[in-house]
């Protein structure tokens with residue numbers, strides 16, 4: 561087989577469909593977020609742009625206290641963890657962070673993973689494989705990492721309609737009551753910005769004795785009095801068997817975790833290959849996450865500013881007649897509905913308006929719902945919002961896309 565030709569052909573297909581991914585070469589500058597430098601080519605001169613699609617939702621990636629904690633940790637512990645968690649890679653920082661995360665979510669224990677993706681894949685995969693004859697129920701819009709864990713376990717699984725507790729109930733009722741059941745869903749869905757009916761889903765799961773697994777990746781740090789997520793905000797943390805989060809988004813760093821009962825966490829720690837057979841997070845990162853968590857717990861003002869900025873951007877785009885999609889959260893998606901136009905507008909915004917917002921195309925979102933997904937932070941100011949609105953409006957005119965009346 562001509563492997564090179566195969567690779568080129570498949571990439572050509574992606575390009576033809578307008579969904580070939582191009583990474584923007586960015587130079588983040590601590591202290592200047594959401595401004596950054598961008599290079600069109602590696603050797604091109606860098607230009608100042610505004611980033612509108614970062615998952616560093618609160619701008620904590622440049623917080624001085626976090627940077628200081630990481631600098632101190634680097635000099636104190638050195639560069640890496642030095643091993644897997646089991647073989648010399650567990651540092652005191654890991655132990656302290658797991659304790660703090662458990663406490664934050666009102667759970668007995670927590671377990672760190674190298675990313676949110678791995679925490680989902682490893683935990684769901686291990687539960688599904690190990691629970692005898694299990695069935696998994698997965699929300700139709702669940703993240704690829706949960707789907708990977710469920711699929712790789714090769715167990716029977718069923719997809720319930722997005723945020724539809726009634727459909728979930730029908731499915732649960734139609735299967736053998738004796739088989740162990742897992743219900744996996746998210747709180748804030750990151751592409752539409754809508755929020756799951758957690759209480760209703762827990763009601764249904766409890767009725768059928770199912771284990772509940774909630775991905776709070778797009779909510780930790782941003783919702784709830786202490787920022788522990790939508791489950792905290794709605795007083796539901798105790799009803800979820802497992803809460804999963806990331807340190808890659810509002811924390812401003814990297815890494816993932818689960819929180820739950822001591823026995824469950826010990827079980828995953830002992831049986832999940834994706835936890836066991838990989839080098840532990842570097843202590844520098846863990847120390848940064850501890851500092852970040854400390855800040856997030858007391859960041860009510862920052863959370864209010866964040867929501868206010870999201871509301872302000874939404875109002876500004878709506879007032880300009882742009883097709884802002886309904887969202888109940890800090891995420892502001894603008895529908896383009898066509899992958900080629902979506903990519904072209906994103907390119908134009910970057911090249912002509914110094915605005916960076918990545919096009920979101922299939923398979924991340926369904927075909928026909930291609931969009932630009934804005935994630936305003938507390939650091940996006942009035943001027944950035946008005947500039948982005950005008951630029952977007954100009955792009956809509958140039959591409960002859962419909963505006964609301």
Ligand SMILES: *Cc1c(COP(=O)(O)O)cnc(C)c1O
Pocket residue numbers: 675676677678680703705746750775777778806807808814815816
């Ligand atoms: C980003 C994301 C993850 C993965 O988290 P990482 O820490 O980036 O690996 C998991 N679930 C959802 C819903 C996400 O959006």
